[in-house]
Amino acid sequence: MTNKPGQLRDLSAPECWELLTTAPVGRIIWNTASGPEVVPVNFVADGSTIRIRTAAYSALVQKVDAERVAFEADSIDETDHSGWSVVARGRAEVRYGADDGPTPEPWVGGTRHTIVAVVVDQITGRRLTTGS
């Protein structure tokens, strides 16, 4: 099908945080010497921090502690080309059982007791409204 082109508008930070509570999965992204790394994860967002549960031996844990990372989530309707995307930026902190915030249910088997908390200092988003 063909749609008329849509329009993008910027979202406020409260709009971004509210939308993050509706997304089951996002993507945590960090820099490496050979280019960006990205891993899709389920998560919990509480208005200031995004928490991910992972395994202590995961690449995520080995690489991101104390690093600046980005976290992206979106929801796009491919039928009418409407939706939203949010990008949060901040410092990742690996918390081995010392985190008291809300934590996501693990979706993957194995021991996943390690929390990666992204302490967000910047959050931006855009909504795509259909042109149809």
Place this chain on the structure above:
Amino acid sequence: MTNKPGQLRDLSAPECWELLTTAPVGRIIWNTASGPEVVPVNFVADGSTIRIRTAAYSALVQKVDAERVAFEADSIDETDHSGWSVVARGRAEVRYGADDGPTPEPWVGGTRHTIVAVVVDQITGRRLTTGS
């Protein structure tokens, strides 16, 4: 609801390319001095190159030409926690009307005649199968 934890398995490159043809939207990611940047985009994948249509003045075009980038797409069922994710890596080339490959329909208004082609040299993916 609660699901039993699922299992992850690696996907072959052909499986990854096939799955990319089923995804309406992916995310192009590049490094900056202040951390990774990520933009959700619609795209066309032809088995060796991922093509994105954008505006000549976009941040994407200004920053990624000749840079190594990552491209991620996924499809996760939040009900049963099954799905897949693919990450492609390669060199981004900005092509101003000089590209003869398949190009995506623009979803956003404005003049978007510029193609960013990601010439993929590495593609990996994983499938999450439900534990339920």
